[in-house]
Amino acid sequence: MEKEFYIKKMVCRSCIKLIRKKLNDEGFNIVSLELGILVIETENPDVVKHQLREILKKNDFDLIENPEEKLVEQIKILLIQLVGNVPENPIEIKMSKYLSDKLAQDYASMSKIFSYIQEITIEKYFIKLKIEKVKELIHSQNYNFTEISHMLGYSNLGHLSMQFKNETGVSLSHYKSMGLNFRNSLDRIL
Incomplete structure (x- = not known):
């Protein structure tokens, strides 16, 4: 029978690759694996669950x-994927609508649950993700600040500049002039 498991802290393709390798090394029969969701073929879900928990914790x-x-x-x-698809797919939808549409739930309810568990609002988490993407795009040197602000769904450069300074303590131009890549991994943002 197929058993679905949800995994915490999977934020990128490297996470998928690592988990796939570790589970294959242990002989798990993986049906599918994507960010946060693993499906395994097993006749003994309880034993598999225990083994899986140990492998994941390590x-x-x-x-x-x-x-x-x-x-x-x-x-x-979903938010990591939304931000991760920039610049190929600029953000052109309100984050609240995006989440409500994708998860078929009321945004206000999701927001309360998220804030209670993470002790940060969805909006603040989304801002943190976008600021990390801004750092990545600045480091790539392929885009100017105005292009970056539009790709990430900001109404204007001033709004991005203010959020960037609030989150990092430095201006966009100062960050760019430092020439360093001070980025946080997505699983360590909170």
Whole structure:
């Protein structure tokens, strides 16, 4: 039978690659693996669950069993994917509508659950993700600040500049002039 597991702290393709390798090394029969969701073919789900938990913990991941935590992880993954697709797919939708559409839930309810579990609002988490993307795009040196602000869905450069300074303590131009790549990994933002 197929058993679905939700995994905490999976934020990138490297996470998928690492977990796939570790589980294959242990002989797991993986049906599918994507950010935050693993499906395994097994005849003994309880034994597999215990083994899986041990493997994940050794690699700084964890199983999610609580429905609220599952929702929070889904929100984080969707937002990471939304920001991660920039610049190929600029953000042109309100984040609240995007999440409501993708998860078929009321945004206000999701926001309360997210804030309760993460002790930060979805909006602040989204800002942190976007600021990390700004750092990446500045470091690439392919885009000017105005282009970056539009790609990330800011109404104007001033709005991005203010959020960037609030989050990092330095202006966009100062950050760029430093020439360093002070970025936080996405699993360490909170």
